[in-house]
Amino acid sequence: MIGESIHSTILNHLKKVISLSESEQQEFTSILEEVKISKKNFLIEPGDLVNSEYYVVSGCLEAYYLDETGDKHIIQFALEDWWISDFEAFFNNVPAKLYVETIEDSVLLGINKGVLEVLYTRIPQFERFFRIKTTSAFVSLRTRILSTLQKSGKERYLEFCESYPKIEQRVPNYLIANYLGLKPESLSRIRKEVL
Numbered sequence: 001m002i003g004e005s006i007h008s009t010i011l012n013h014l015k016k017v018i019s020l021s022e023s024e025q026q027e028f029t030s031i032l033e034e035v036k037i038s039k040k041n042f043l044i045e046p047g048d049l050v051n052s053e054y055y056v057v058s059g060c061l062e063a064y065y066l067d068e069t070g071d072k073h074i075i076q077f078a079l080e081d082w083w084i085s086d087f088e089a090f091f092n093n094v095p096a097k098l099y100v101e102t103i104e105d106s107v108l109l110g111i112n113k114g115v116l117e118v119l120y121t122r123i124p125q126f127e128r129f130f131r132i133k134t135t136s137a138f139v140s141l142r143t144r145i146l147s148t149l150q151k152s153g154k155e156r157y158l159e160f161c162e163s164y165p166k167i168e169q170r171v172p173n174y175l176i177a178n179y180l181g182l183k184p185e186s187l188s189r190i191r192k193e194v195l
Contacts, residue, residue, distance in 0.1 A: 018125040033110040044100040050089035052110035056082050059106025063098050074179040154190045156180050
């Protein structure tokens, strides 16, 4: 049984976008699966079939892929109140390409895709909620791509700090550097300049 405080966290998250009746809230929380995963463990690995997306109640995770030479490329960080999965695998029913790994001990709420489809029919507001979340994620990704193409390392770092103020205290510098497309020593130099 999932605790009330965990439910209240995700319900507050939903209330920022949609309004639900008490019975709709109960129906939604009844489909959630609590996942506790300790630091440095994988939620998803390449080749996995991904049937759920995950809301972060507590903790910190990263989604990344390894290229053919074994170099790591971080796609996303996720802290409290964020969603994470291998979304290509989730939406397109293809094997995962990404690793989703915990940086800290984490508590997540998983939503199964099949159950979610039923929920869309039963409570159409959820379709609106997830459409808005997906659109926001698409815009953020596009902004990140353009930032990488157009801005200096210093500008990207400042933008990162503004967009994700809580992450810097919780994620090691070398991972932030990877996410920003910088060498760790370049990030150290940039940080000295701006502090």
